Amino acid sequence: MINAWEAVRAAIDAEDLAAIAALLTGFDDAQRREVARELPRYLPVAEQAGERADRERNRRREVRWRELTAQAEEAGVSIWELPEGYAMMTHHQHVGVRWIEPVRVAGAGAIAGAAAVASWLSKPRLVRRRARADLDEIPPILQVVAARPAAWQEDLAVRLALRLRAARPRPDDVRVRLALALLRATGAEPPRHDPLTLAWVAAATAAELSADPLLDAMVPRLFEAEGVGRLLRDDRELGAALARLSADGRIKRAALLDGCRTRFLRGGEAADLRFFITLHDLLDPAAEEVAPHVRDYAAMLALPAANVADLALRQLRRLKATPPAEAVESLLFRSEGRLVRAGLALLDRVLKEPSEDVDAYAPALAAALVCESAEARGRAVKLAVKHAGRFGPDAVGTIREIVPMLPPGPGAALAGVFGGEAVPAPPRPRFQPQPLPAVPEAEPMPLITHANVLARVTLREFDWMQPERWLDGFVRLASDARRESLIAELAPLAARNLEYRWGPWWDISDWAAALARELMEPGAERRAMPDGRADPARRVPETAHAAMWRLMPLARFAEVYQSMLDGRMPPYLLATPTRVNGLLDAEALVERVAGYERDGVQALPLDLRQALLRLGRGSVTADAVRRAARLATPAGRLVHRWLTDRPADPGVVLRWTTHEGDPRVEAELVLGPEYAELFGDLLVPRPWDEACELLLPVLAGHRELAAAISVYSLMSTWPMNKPTARDLDRLVLADGPGGPGLALLLARHLLEGPDGDGVRPLLLLAASGGVPGAELGRQLAVLLKRGQDRPADAIAALAEAARLGAHREVWQVMTGLLPAYLPGPGERANSVHTRLMRLAAEVAGWAGARGEVPAVAELAGRARTSELVRQARDLHTLLTAPA
Incomplete structure (x- = not known):
């Protein structure tokens, strides 16, 4: 005779759910009792064995990953380009232990009482929150349960249903799936239990609703259970499916309408009632269906939820009768x-x-x-x-x-x-503008002048300043009398193990080690290569595979390294910032280029490009221009051109798009020929976000480009590098004209209100003359029209900035905001439009603004009089009055 427990244990160890179910359905009561007795004692053993198997699966996966990595390197492609590698990177989930489902099936089939089985299936250590797609326990559990008496099956189904607790259940929760599956399979009456109703709602699919055995029992409970409306706030399918089933006669239409009315009269938050309002609208009751319930709809007018009152008003209007x-x-x-x-x-x-x-x-x-x-x-x-x-x-x-x-x-x-005493009109207070704040100047960049200091610098991936200081210090110290001291201090770094044949090199410290070794042992890389050739450029990551903030320092280290190999390393670099925010003063750049000319040094191409990207416009002086005019080399003539006749800045066009439903803001950069040559391939499209804090030092003289690239993830709900208020502060203190990117980021923070992080940056930009006024208004309108729910806060922030001295700049914001945000002909106005127009009129008076704004003129000319129209007329009169 078969040993029942040994057979089941072997099937558990083999993770074979079908075998476990087949064994238990064929056992007699004594054999099931034997399994039930041994199973709890085996849990620790099963768990340990499962974890060992899990580690082995992970080991095999890691081995395969290394094999694919080697194949990709040998083929000279990214691992993303290998189908198997792409699948492992995008679809892999943790393998996860697989012992849980076998012991759950075994317990469901062996344990005698329904209450005990329910307890077994609800043990925390035996509950996996999400079902595994490759290890479905539901069919085998249904199989073993089907061998029990009908009353026992129904008892188990009800007990598991009553154990559900989640207020926002997931359809892939194993507890939800099992409870619903048992109720459907056994035909048991679903208990009146709100979490069960929520579970059914979460798992319901429109395509399978009509055939669902639970439909008739659960539909009435949609209107009774707490939390249904909250769960269905964003529903796009269930309401339409219920309306179709009522039209087909599968569900009684009157029951749905009665349920909606009952739910409305219970009250609640507007968002929690949204689903029921949508369902009511889809059912579209006729006048004869509404008339018997006039008093119900009239009572809804007093409910706190405005959307319910709107619905009730529409229904009462359809009756064309005098309302109560x-x-x-x-x-x-x-x-x-x-x-x-x-x-x-x-x-x-x-x-x-x-x-x-x-x-x-x-x-x-x-x-x-x-x-x-x-x-x-x-x-x-x-x-x-x-x-x-x-x-x-x-x-x-x-x-x-x-x-x-x-x-x-x-x-x-x-x-x-x-009769009565009306309040007299108060005298209009005279506006007294406040002085704008002083714009703080960035501190000088601290340079490294001693080898022992350079040796102690830690090069970190997300710290842009230390690699800049290290590279500048290395070049300077290696080019003068301090060279021997530098060699001694960098000996530990030079001893680092370097794989010259493998790339790319993502770690900046690898490049530093290569420089140190070449300084100590000239020709070290060529001797290490089989063909005796050194080609550091191939170890620089591909442009499309690296963020710009990360690529630029790696490429500059590689360029300096190549110049060292070729025996033409300059005595100092052109692009080293003079300010801690990444800016390069014009006088310093002119002095460096002039020194190159005196010494016959040729500028490194990428170093010169980086210097021009960092060149500060506000630092250009007449003396710097005169000295630059005497420069004769190509690098000198280029610098003189940028000081006197700088090319037009790149244009920026922002486009709102989505990635897998997540909002993104893509920047299209329109480059003239000079900037196209300057950037080269640095601006290739990249499939990820850029960290503004690290990108800005690369583009310190072009803050709009840094802002436009970094706002890609501004509105994302994903865990990405989103530009922050601190990034906005950095952009304000950088250089270059603002545009749509800077305007969008500033507009986003103006939505936080007068006490948020947008007012002070606006004041500082006003003090430096850098407010992209009309563009800021247009971007603010974009955010407001895309559903940002804080228009009153944005208006209050603009009012505060105007009161604190930026009144002229705020009026310029209004010239972009009013045309883009005010309601056009046929569009509906609201109180926010009125408040905005009132503030515009007030700020225009403070700023002494003149000149017609067509959107305001159109509103002012409307025949219908409203508060918005009155405010528009006041503003239009002011703008068109003689100066």
Whole structure:
């Protein structure tokens, strides 16, 4: 007779789920008891064996990875270009132990009681949060459970369903999958348990919904369980699928509509009710379906969620009947301007009815008179004045009490009819501009002048300054009387093991070691190569495979190394920054090039290109220009050209795109011939983000290019190198005109409000004359139109910057923001537009602005009068008045 436990254990060790299920379904009760008795004691053994197998699988994978790496190097291609290598890099997940599923299947088939099986399957050490695609336990567990009595199966299904706890379950959670699979397979009545409903929602797919045995039981619970709306906030499939099933008769349409109404009346956050509103809209109830529920929809008007009130208002309007009085009052007591305006329209209709008792509406009208929306307040004033004769003494007194609470204009209009004292218009305060802050100057770059200091420098990947100082110090010390001291100090570095034949060299310290060894042992690399040739350029990473901030220092080290091999290393470098922010002063560059001419030294090409990219425009003096005019070498003439007739800066065009659904901002750089030659292949497209902090020192004289490249990941939700507020500060203190890239980054931080990280950079740019005004306005409009939910904060930030002295620059921002953000013909205005126009009018007055803005002129010329139109007319009058 077969030894039951030995057979099952062998199948567990073999990780064979099918064999375990087959054995247990064929065992009798005694054999199952034997397995159930031994299984818990075997858990530690199974776990250890599984971990050993896991390590072995990982070892085999690492061996294969090294084989593929060698193949790629031999073929001279990247490992990404090998199909197997690409698959291992992009689709690999941790192998993971595989002992869990076998012991779960064994327990489900061997343990006697349903409660005990549920406990076994719920043991924390036996629960894998996500199901494995290559080791599906559900079919074998269903197989072993099917051998039990029907009542036992249903009991287990219900027990596992009641053990679900997650508020945001994942469809690949093994607990979710197993509980739902057992309920479907056994036909058990799903228990009323909110986490079960959430699990069913999370796992539901539109294509399989109609055939789901749980559909009829679970649909009503969508409207009862807590958390369903939160889980379905961004649903794009389930609501449409339910609407289709109702149209096909699979689900009762009336049940869905009743469920939606019930859910609305329970209240909740607007976002949590979004799914149910979408479902209600998809069902699109006819007037005869709405009419019996008028009081329900009227009650929804008072609910906090504005989207529910909007839905209810639409349904009540479709009935074309006079709404109940409480519906009108509910709207007028709301804070949302559009709903108050809708309530006023309904109230106007009611007040026109001679039979209505209008005094009952006076409190609601009073609430509308003091609502937040200026446009709604204006309409309420007109409505009160229009129907003043119909109000009795008590109602007149109620409205009269509101008069002192209103702004001067509306208050005066009401006081003329209802009496009371309106607030007088305050005198307009005179604007006193504050001085802009002083722009701090970057500290001088500390150079290395002693060999022992150079030897102690640590070269780190993400520290741009130390490699710059090391390379500059090495070249200088190796070229003068301190050479022998340098050789002695760098002896430990020169002893480093170097693989000259292998590349690329990504570690900057490898290049430093090669320089040190060549200094100590001239010809060391040529002697180490089989063909006696040295070719350091082939060890520089390919341009498309390295970020610019990383590639430039590696390429410059390689260039200096090549010049050393060729016996033409210069006595010092041209591109070493004079400032700690990467900038190179013009006088220093002219002096270095002049020294090259005196000594007959030829400039290294990449070193000269880097120097021009770092050249500060603000450091150009008349003396530097005169001295540069006397330079005769090609490098000298080029530097003189850049000091006197610098080529037009590259143009920048930003394009919003996505990568796998994640937002990205791609920069297209438009280069003239001089810049195309200067950059060469440095600007090839790269499939990743650039760290602004490290890129800026390479492009210190061209901050717009650094900003434009680094905003690629600005709005990404992925863990990428996103430009920060500290990066914005660095860009402000760099050099070069700003453009769309700098404007977008500054706009992003202006959304943080007056206390955020955008106001001070704007003030510093204003002090240095570097605000890309209209472009900043356009980029701010782009962010606001793309759903950034802080327009009021951005307006407050601009107001604060204007008050602190940047009023002229803020007006320039408005010239780009107003045309791009204001509503055009047929578009709907909101209170943010009104606040923006009010601030624009105020700042234009401070700045003494003149000149028509077409978008403002169009608004000012509209026939309909609103607060926005009134503000536009005031601004247009100011801009077109004589200077």
